[in-house]
Amino acid sequence: MNLNIDVKQPEERYSVMTLEGEVDAFTAPKLKEELLPLTEAENALVEVDLGGVNYMDSTGLGTFISALKSTKEHGSRMRLVQMEDRVYRLFKITGLTEIMEIDTSVRGGM
Amino acid sequence: MVDTFDFVEVKVPAKPEYIGVVRLSVSGIANRMGFSYEDIEDLKVAVSEAITNGVEHAYSGEEDGELTIGCGVYTDRLEIMVADHGGSFNLEQVKEEIGPYQQEDSVEDLREGGFGLFLIDALMDKVEIKSEHGVIVLMTKYLHENEVGRDGDQVSTSQ
Numbered sequence: 001m002n003l004n005i006d007v008k009q010p011e012e013r014y015s016v017m018t019l020e021g022e023v024d025a026f027t028a029p030k031l032k033e034e035l036l037p038l039t040e041a042e043n044a045l046v047e048v049d050l051g052g053v054n055y056m057d058s059t060g061l062g063t064f065i066s067a068l069k070s071t072k073e074h075g076s077r078m079r080l081v082q083m084e085d086r087v088y089r090l091f092k093i094t095g096l097t098e099i100m101e102i103d104t105s106v107r108g109g110m
Numbered sequence: 111m112v113d114t115f116d117f118v119e120v121k122v123p124a125k126p127e128y129i130g131v132v133r134l135s136v137s138g139i140a141n142r143m144g145f146s147y148e149d150i151e152d153l154k155v156a157v158s159e160a161i162t163n164g165v166e167h168a169y170s171g172e173e174d175g176e177l178t179i180g181c182g183v184y185t186d187r188l189e190i191m192v193a194d195h196g197g198s199f200n201l202e203q204v205k206e207e208i209g210p211y212q213q214e215d216s217v218e219d220l221r222e223g224g225f226g227l228f229l230i231d232a233l234m235d236k237v238e239i240k241s242e243h244g245v246i247v248l249m250t251k252y253l254h255e256n257e258v259g260r261d262g263d264q265v266s267t268s269q
Contacts, residue, residue: 001130001131024129024158024162025126025129025162026130055133055154057162057229058162058224058229062225086148086151090155090229093229094228094229
């Protein structure tokens with residue numbers, strides 16, 4: 001019932017955030033606090049690896065909406081990768097797959 | 111025919127750290143009842159959304175901040191009630207705010223919250239919200255979905 005957040009910066013303006021655990025109202029504030037600053041550099045690319053996320057609800061969706069807004073404001077990009085089918089389903093139901101960059105070529109949790 | 115059921119009640123402080131605890135409890139009950147993996151995942155999200163709402167109300171209000179979660183375990187369905195005894199709740203406003211993202215909405219207008227009730231509605235078979243004294247969300251998931259009409263899938267409200 002926790003969320004581990006690991007951030008690596010392989011290149012300047014390219015960060016990879018790897019998440020492991022559950023995103024809910026308890027863990028989402030911490031995620032937001034770590035994710036938003038990464039999106040605030042111009043031309044930055046933020047890749048979020050969701051392969052280890054086995055649970056997410058609307059508080060997680062809200063966090064990614066905040067981050068997406070921030071990318072639009074600062075001229076950066078965010079890409080969500082390795083999303084499990086269950087988590088992808090929530091993005092699909094809420095219509096967020098239409099506006100978020102989600103790499104579905106590799107899915108986690110298979 | 112008498113519709114007998116087991117009742118499980120859990121009370122937790124209205125704090126975010128207890129959402130996962132309730133989620134696990136409900137998941138355990140649903141698992142025992144024989145729900146599929148997918149249905150259990152749906153139940154976990156729906157219950158968490160209802161509790162998250164309750165936690166937010168409790169934080170904005172000044173009441174004692176305790177949530178009551180009741181599970182009615184029937185042979186064919188699981189009924190879950192989430193009650194907060196906190197402040198009031200503008201139902202009309204909530205109804206206006208729910209719904210999926212629409213193509214024509216701009217990213218700037220996107221709500222960061224507000225998907226909660228929409229997800230409960232999408233993931234459960236029946237949802238009722240009562241807001242007389244605090245807010246009560248009553249939601250039902252049937253064990254065999256094919257026995258239930260799809261038209262039952264909507265939010266009904268009573269004040």
